Amino acid sequence: MISLRRKKNKEGSLTSQGGGPSLLGLGLSLPPLLIVLVFVGLPILIGLTFSLGFTTGPNRVIAIIGQQIHKKNHWWGTLSAYNDVIHDSRFLGDLGLTIFVTVLSTTLVLLLALSIALYQRLIGGRKAAVLVTLSIVPLFVPVVISAWAIHTFYGGDGFMKTFFTHFGVDFPTLTSTPSAIVIGTVWTSLPFAILMISSGLQAIPDALIESAKDCGASVFRVIANILVPLAKTPIIIAASFTSIGILGSFTIPLFLGPNQPTMLGVEISNFFGAYNRPQQSLVMAFIVFAIASGIAVLYVRSNIKSARESGRL
């Protein structure tokens, strides 16, 4: 079955015909590829050399302005800036908070998105449609606006506090706490995860669910053994995009988080701007980059796997 499909694919494929169309393919893919290489790849490379203490050439200007600049003392550079960051009393707290918020928020987003998507898939109807539509709303609210809205809602003079005071309840001030960051990141990340997961679940044929039910499977069993496994790829895509987005978030932790520890996105900006330590801020950026790459590997692997299963690879 699989070999048959592959064969058919080869025959029908455009790329295997002569040299012309492949040149066209190259022509079409070259501009975005070059733009990524020149405007993203090259600056990353230059940034890496600067973090290692290469302070000449393209890094000359920033080395003149920045403070606490380390210059290379080996042919390959120096790890002094990395050493600075690892031994900075703020860094471990920042890294811990960043990972904590990323893991907790991603888990919450996946659970919420999955429950809304399952509700729509299994029960459906008008109510479910309205619920899904409403849950997409945060997608159209700019992050700065929602951050301030959450701030005025949970702040010391916010709605929750004022409302509960009328009943003699002292509602806690959530702003300047990690909880507020989690609320904010869940709010901003939810719509994408719902779109992704609900479309994945919608693609599963009714026949599979109905035949399982006919064999006496409970709703829970249908979810655990049919719906979730078949929607694995969209769930993994939603998980990796959500976690990478939260890992690099800036506005939400800036407005809603504690001053210290803070998430690495905010700390990178503090080090680059307020403390004028560009080298150390780059080191932190590379650490975030390394974590994000780890998540990206999961995403790419799941993509390759689903491409293999559907015979595209």
Place this chain on the structure above:
Amino acid sequence: MLKKSMRKPLALFAAASLAAIGLTVPASHAASSTIQVYISADTNIQDLWVKTLVPAFKLAYPGYDVNVTFDLHGDHDAQETAKITAASVLHKDPGVDLIDGGFTTTLGAAGLLYRPTPGLMPNIKDLNKTVLAAGKGGIPYRASSVLLAYNSTTVPTPPATLDDLLAWIKAHPGKFTYNVPSGGGSGYAFAQTVVDKYLSNADRATLVAQAAPELEAKWAQGLETLRQLNKYTYGQNGTYPANNAETLKDLATGLVDMGTVWSDQFSSALKAGTMPANIKVTAIKNPALTGGASYLGIPNSSTNKTGARLLANWVLSPVAQNLIVGGTLNGFPVIPLNKLDPKLVTAFAGVDILNLRAAYLSANANDLKSQWASTVPGK
């Protein structure tokens, strides 16, 4: 056939789109009658230049044209600093003749500003010598001070000295706040003032004038005092407002009874009605909260230094200083009060505007912000 005929335009399109991105470099300007002014600040400063200073300057010097580039909140300070530094190193035109922004002193410290002399800019004679020297080439043209704002309904007699203030904070838990030093100058001023309490006058002067990492160990005692305030400030677990605006908001909504604010931002809020009239400001002593000048800078590499000097010199004239004081900005002047319109001067009773206690040189200030962040909040 059709595909083949498409290939060439496609490749051309690809090349053109790449070239378009690569070649969007700013065009240079040659006309020496145009002065390029770069402003990195809030909208009140944009209004000061565009609506007040530039029209008045053009009236006085009809031969000159002023082109203002505005960057809100200094979002592009790092890029602009890099651009001007690069232009200076490469002896190219930076496209800027006069800068008004926080990064002027950074450029001055790096030796990238033209150093004004009384011969070519006569009006700098009227400036405070220390303030001028601290600019390292930057030209002070307006000032503002950080003041203690208080709710006059709940606090009938505000503290007069820093020690009084520290005692008041401890006696009234949760009623005082200052913003994160890296987020705004009003909170920074409080942090520096507490740190300065334990320093000698000589050490304070050194930290204002030059980079002095060896003196930074002496900040420990002040930072410890600030850390101990964590349980008494608003939030009570060591959390602080993110910026100047948030402190003003906390005062206006009655969350706190006392906080440090910029004089000009407070006056503007009072005029605009966003600050209730029962919130008042006062200056404390021993040591006073810091204040400071805003500096103009002429990059070394500017191609129109003559025009930039003319404009900067005019901004220091009594005519222009009256505009800065009397307009919507509510700024402090940098020249002696007896040269100004007597009607405008009454607003400064009680504040020694020409001898404001200066903030540290930016390199030391950056280190203080960083050390505050590692030792105070949440500890």
